[in-house]
Amino acid sequence: MYANVKKMVLASLFIAIEIITTRFLSIQTPIIRISLDFIPLALSAIILGPYMAGVVAAIADIFGMLIFSTGGAYFPGFTLSAFVSGFLYGVILYQKKITIKRCFFAVLTVIISTSLVLNTVWLVIITNKAAFAILSARVVKDLIMLPIQTIFIYYVWHAIESTVKSTLSFNKTF
Template sequence: MKELLSMEQKKSMSFTAKDIAVIGLMIALKVVLTRFLAIETQFVRVSFTFIPTILLAIMYGPWVGAFSGALADVAGFFLFPKGFPFSPGFTISAAVAPMIYGLILHRKPLTLRRIILACLAVTVIVNVGLNSLWLRILYDQAFWGMLPIRLFENIVTLPVEAGIIYWITGNKSIQRAMKGYPIKWIR
């Protein structure tokens, strides 16, 4: 009987204790940044949760990024509820964003253009698209009525997020700490 996965595929799916620890720490960091250090209104949230999300996607790829994003969302909601109702839609968004980052940035040169492309794709597809849809369903608000506010927020935060990620990936100390991961540093 033929094996379903080759040895190379099996090896690429195995995780060391260090990998599991790093993934767990990034998930915990994302929960803390989301639940305690974010500025939130009903329709807008400003936070730095994108940092561990992007770093996980860069280091481990789209699938680990998606799994950890969804896990962080669910764990954060059940461990530290904020009064908002649980919505599986936002869990889908929390999984789709790192998947997009991973597809665009994992094992590829981390150029400013590629980082901006990844941030733009997540902004359009997840932040403006999916999250606005979930808010529309959850709060029964007019989609087109809240869209200008959400567009403005994301237009302002897009260059900030891309700049922070570009700076982080260009930082020599961070590059040394992430040595051994399949990352193509360009600076």
């Protein structure tokens, strides 16, 4: 039971950090967002696993929209994209050695599946603009962000890994 409480507290912490990085530490345009929200998402995936990381991402998306709505209507497609991103990070990174190659593969998988495919579909539905017009700007942003996200995830994890492993021994009780 103590392990479940730790897991819930950590999930809540990651939700709060993700909301803060998404809403306050990002650059937002109608078609792209440059943000550091991938860091708490990837860390939650490494520590909590794929399902919890997906749930963390989905809840952060919903709460972020409810608390800090910018006037636009809520669209559930982006919540699905958030869940898929967290889940994919978890599948690729959870309980595995975190290497640059593994981080690159995780980021590439998330970028292709959610940013370039799912989110582009959602934006086409919302804006009624041609997919190519939306996709071209997103591809450029994602090509720039791919190495940045890879390096950030790798180095942030290695900076906190020993502290996390010594503090959070609950993974062995699941």
